[in-house]
Amino acid sequence: MTSEAFDLIVIGGGSGGLAAAIRASKHGAKVALLEPKELGGTCVNTGCVPKKAMWYAAQMAEAQYIAMDYGFHDKPGSLDWPGFIERRQAYVERIHAKYQQALDTGHITVLREYGRFLAPGRVQAGTRELTAPHVLIATGSTPNRLDKPGFDLGMTSDGFFDLRACPRRTAIVGGGYIAVELAGVLRALGSDVDMYVRGRLMSGFDEEMAYGLGDEMRQHGIRVHYECQIDAVHEKDGVLLLDCDRGDHPAPYDALIWAVGRHANTASLDIGRIGLVTGDDGHVEIDDYQNTNVPGVYAVGDVTQRMALTPVAVAAGRKLADRLFGGKPEAKLDYQNIPSVVFSHPPLGTIGMSEQQARERYGADVHLYKQSFVPMQLALAHRPITTRFKLICVGGDSRIVGMQMLGPGVDEILQGFAVAIKMGATKADLDATLAIHPTSSEEMVLMGDRVPG
Numbered sequence: 001m002t003s004e005a006f007d008l009i010v011i012g013g014g015s016g017g018l019a020a021a022i023r024a025s026k027h028g029a030k031v032a033l034l035e036p037k038e039l040g041g042t043c044v045n046t047g048c049v050p051k052k053a054m055w056y057a058a059q060m061a062e063a064q065y066i067a068m069d070y071g072f073h074d075k076p077g078s079l080d081w082p083g084f085i086e087r088r089q090a091y092v093e094r095i096h097a098k099y100q101q102a103l104d105t106g107h108i109t110v111l112r113e114y115g116r117f118l119a120p121g122r123v124q125a126g127t128r129e130l131t132a133p134h135v136l137i138a139t140g141s142t143p144n145r146l147d148k149p150g151f152d153l154g155m156t157s158d159g160f161f162d163l164r165a166c167p168r169r170t171a172i173v174g175g176g177y178i179a180v181e182l183a184g185v186l187r188a189l190g191s192d193v194d195m196y197v198r199g200r201l202m203s204g205f206d207e208e209m210a211y212g213l214g215d216e217m218r219q220h221g222i223r224v225h226y227e228c229q230i231d232a233v234h235e236k237d238g239v240l241l242l243d244c245d246r247g248d249h250p251a252p253y254d255a256l257i258w259a260v261g262r263h264a265n266t267a268s269l270d271i272g273r274i275g276l277v278t279g280d281d282g283h284v285e286i287d288d289y290q291n292t293n294v295p296g297v298y299a300v301g302d303v304t305q306r307m308a309l310t311p312v313a314v315a316a317g318r319k320l321a322d323r324l325f326g327g328k329p330e331a332k333l334d335y336q337n338i339p340s341v342v343f344s345h346p347p348l349g350t351i352g353m354s355e356q357q358a359r360e361r362y363g364a365d366v367h368l369y370k371q372s373f374v375p376m377q378l379a380l381a382h383r384p385i386t387t388r389f390k391l392i393c394v395g396g397d398s399r400i401v402g403m404q405m406l407g408p409g410v411d412e413i414l415q416g417f418a419v420a421i422k423m424g425a426t427k428a429d430l431d432a433t434l435a436i437h438p439t440s441s442e443e444m445v446l447m448g449d450r451v452p453g
């Protein structure tokens with residue numbers, strides 16, 4: 001086996017790995033990147049990008065009904081699903097090409113192979129052996145399936161992206177990001193959707209917002225079954241039947257989607273050889289600087305299970321490259337106040353703490369401001385989707401420690417407020433900002449008195 005020396009070996013060409021490799025090459029490092037599949041990883045190929053494309057299609061489907069309410073008399077049409085998938089895939093391929101170009105510009109050696117540790121600074125890639133003082137694990141995660149009878153009859157989010165038509169009736173198991181997002185998309189595109197949720201929707205999110213989302217999803221025609229587990233799945237006459245622990249006998253389905261979390265991709269890495277420490281659920285343990293327990297071996301992104309979001313993987317990868325090669329020995333990602341949007345129907349935006357987390361940390365010092373309203377666009381259409389804004393504040397100066405929003409448009413509203421919160425904004429800073437009228441976002445700077453309690 002020939003051996004080639006690099007400054008950095010990156011294992012995984014998804015969001016985190018690409019960001020680290022490209023940034024390190026800009027700092028002059030000689031980099032090898034290992035990726036056996038398409039460039040871009042989960043986000044580009046089976047995550048954010050195709051998901052958002054489907055979400056946009058779903059928004060278009062809904063807009064047709066709003067347009068009819070406004071007096072446009074055309075009948076709503078249904079999506080040319082295969083045609084749209086082609087358009088979606090063409091967009092994804094443009095992203096692949098852009099990544100390839102950036103890798104070429106950085107003179108990064110790309111090997112379309114799985115990486116496997118031979119020793120801490122030695123990695124096998126097919127028939128080649130690579131060495132480097134620094135190795136980054138950025139191998140991401142894979143969707144879970146539960147281990148119960150008939151469970152292989154269902155698909156995961158990966159399978160959803162392979163669909164070539166809208167299933168007539170869909171069951172979704174899970175109540176997290178992927179479950180609520182796919183439920184909203186499928187419903188809007190014409191599927192009859194049931195959700196089976198072990199506890200509540202979006203656990204870890206602000207409870208009031210999560211139940212608010214459940215209410216809106218119900219209004220949207222999605223049946224949400226709370227505190228319900230599926231024990232087995234059967235196929236009969238071409239349809240899927242579920243056994244539910246509550247003894248219900250749900251209707252037959254054409255498709256079943258498992259959205260029950262993801263596990264870290266470490267199996268292919270042979271981490272036993274280097275004594276890498278992983279957590280109970282298999283994720284790679286890291287410190288604040290993305291160091292693992294093995295000197296010279298780092299990890300970023302979903303494989304660490306620390307806020308499994310693309311911008312987090314990207315920022316962690318870039319900070320690490322800056323620290324190792326960019327003369328910034330203290331560079332690290334600040335994991336506080338990371339904004340996130342769930343592309344549900346309607347979307348849910350969050351930054352900072354939920355009310356429950358704030359009360360646990362600050363007790364009686366927590367106070368709230370709330371606003372709810374029907375957005376003008378929908379009031380005109382007689383579609384009473386309620387937008388909910390909630391500010392979670394602490395202290396005499398009402399410093400904002402959490403901002404929660406649920407409603408149409410919040411996916412684009414949150415980012416600007418996230419800047420303010422990162423800068424330490426107080427309620428008085430919002431009050432001092434003039435409204436942009438008439439918008440939904442203006443309600444965030446027009447909130448009245450504290451909510452009692």
Ligand SMILES: Cc1cc2nc3c(=O)[nH]c(=O)nc-3n(C[C@H](O)[C@H](O)[C@H](O)COP(=O)(O)OP(=O)(O)OC[C@H]3O[C@@H](n4cnc5c(N)ncnc54)[C@H](O)[C@@H]3O)c2cc1C
Nearest residue numbers: 012014015016041042043047115139140301302308309310
């Ligand atoms: C359906 C869905 C929707 C999502 N939507 C959003 C969203 O809207 N916004 C958002 O911020 N996040 C979203 N996410 C999460 C986001 O996709 C991930 O957080 C992000 O892709 C993580 O990047 P990563 O680099 O850690 O891993 P990945 O992007 O998964 O990349 C890991 C790469 O490593 C490769 N690999 C694995 N093992 C090896 C090996 N041994 N050798 C070499 N290569 C290997 C894999 O092939 C893969 O390409 C979504 C995820 C899903 C599943």
Ligand SMILES: NC(=O)c1ccc[n+]([C@@H]2O[C@H](COP(=O)([O-])OP(=O)(O)OC[C@H]3O[C@@H](n4cnc5c(N)ncnc54)[C@H](O)[C@@H]3O)[C@@H](O)[C@H]2O)c1
Nearest residue numbers: 174175176177178179198259260261262308309341342343
């Ligand atoms: N818009 C976005 O930014 C976006 C979108 C999709 C995914 N993501 C990221 O990807 C990650 C993975 O998404 P996800 O939806 O798979 O995970 P998740 O952690 O958000 O949700 C997992 C769900 O599965 C349920 N679950 C787990 N084990 C179960 C069991 N044994 N039986 C029944 N239910 C069970 C949980 O209760 C939870 O409702 C997310 O945490 C998020 O970080 C982000």
